[in-house]
Amino acid sequence: MKLVKQTQRGFQYELNREDVESLRFLVKQFPITAFAPARVSKTDAGSKAVEREKLINESLQAHREELKRKARGLVLRERFKTSEGKQFYRISLRARETMLQILNDIRVESWRILGEPEDPESAVFRVAGEKFRYYHFMRLAGYFEYHFLNLEEERR
């Protein structure tokens, strides 16, 4: 996967066939877990903080639903264009942010399912069976995140 074009409106990447199928498969898995409320403060336990945590979590849950609605549209087959035997993927600036949020949600939730290992890469030595797919999801999401971001950074 490599960046071939960057404009003020977005990016165009060249992917091989395996990348295309992996990205489409992975994004369609989102969300891999049910929504779990997040802690919003480590020190504030007052009644206002409780209410605040409730409101922020409602907002995060709605945001995740919105990501879910957008996920499939990001990897529709027609978004991948073939030219001269190569496959290209065009994505706007805003859509790329949505893509990054989806990928990182998959990555972080997979890591949680794996028991939040201190060294995520070493999880491969401890997981088996059903959980192994989450190790694969975590790595695959990281691969795409890294390329969606890093290739752009290299051009600066």
Next chain:
Amino acid sequence: MPPLTEPSVIPQRTVKSDTRSKDQFAPTYYVVCWNDPVNFMVFVTHVFMKIFGWKRQKAEKHMMEVHEKGKSVLVREGAEKAEFYVQQLQGYKLQATMEPAE
């Protein structure tokens, strides 16, 4: 020339107990980002730049602080804005909290 008479209503002396604005009493919060082993450094930098509109250098400084010290105080804001930032950061799956500043 009309005669001088004493006013029938004597204005009362008003004492302003405090002249500071309400905002000065409003609690402020530190927005804190906590370290975890799963988020890429390049990803954390990107999110800080995106949410706070920071230049790369500042975003990387805070990212390194998270990485090396376990946490970084990103901003100090009033409740509403701090809530907004925490919600945005958690939308990217970063571990962010808001802690009372006083």
